[in-house]
Amino acid sequence: MKKLLMMVFVLLFTTSAFSQGLNPSDFVIDPLKPFVYLKFDHIGPRKPHQDGEGKTGLWLKVVNNCRLSIAFRASGGLPGDIETNVEDEVIEDEPILTIITSVQEEQEYTKDLKRRKESLKHKPTGYSNEVSGVAIVRPGKEMLISFPLNHVDEYWYLRVKFAFNLNNSSIAVGPFTYLPFDVWDIPKNERCSNLKVFAPCKPNSL
Secondary structure, three states: OHHHHHHHHHHHHHHHHHHOOOOHHHOEOOOOOOOEEEEEEEEEEOOOOOOOOOOEEEEEEEEEOEOOOEEEEEEOOOOOOOOEEEOOEEEEOOOOOOOOOOHHHHHHHHHHHHHHHHHHOOOOOOOOOOOOEEEEEOOOOEEEEEEEHHHOEOOEEEEEEEEEOOOOOHHHHOOOEEEEEOHHHOOHHHHHOOOOOOOOOOOOOO
16 A cells, blocks of 8 residues: 555555656656665674664665655764664565476475574664654765665565655655665675575575
8 A cells, every 4th residue: 555655655646746847857867777776885883772772783775766855764973973763664575486496396386484583583673763853865866875784694684764854744644665685686696695594595596
């Protein structure tokens, strides 16, 4: 439903804009890329923000590739932080439909289900604060953000939400767009150097 509402909003926005003689380039800065997206930056040291967090983080950049400012819910960081602390959600991946044609495939499928069930016991909840501020990303600008490394895994991914900064209540009431990021968005060399956290790297994997 949320995705449908967002699609309707974007459709109405673009239809209204283009009916007034505007071109796509009047909205998107680089037409070869999404109007807003998350870009992998690096995996490295990060100050824990909550009890139980590891000291290694996933560092990303929000890229605003449109000609409107966008807003994120954010909270105050720790002294010396270089990143903006935005809220995120950790979402379980939907199981992939599997067609089993042999006893061996059934055994592998059963093992994977057990591994999935055990792994999901340790799925984090993401960052959310009752009291938060607003982080604004201007057109054509980037914002560095970070999360604990375990916010992405073989069985879950993270997502952050933003709203167009149209007025003071935009980030409170939306409508919102969600930016997902999962383990497979990390370059293979980075992913494979963190096997204890990420999905196994197979010779033919991407």
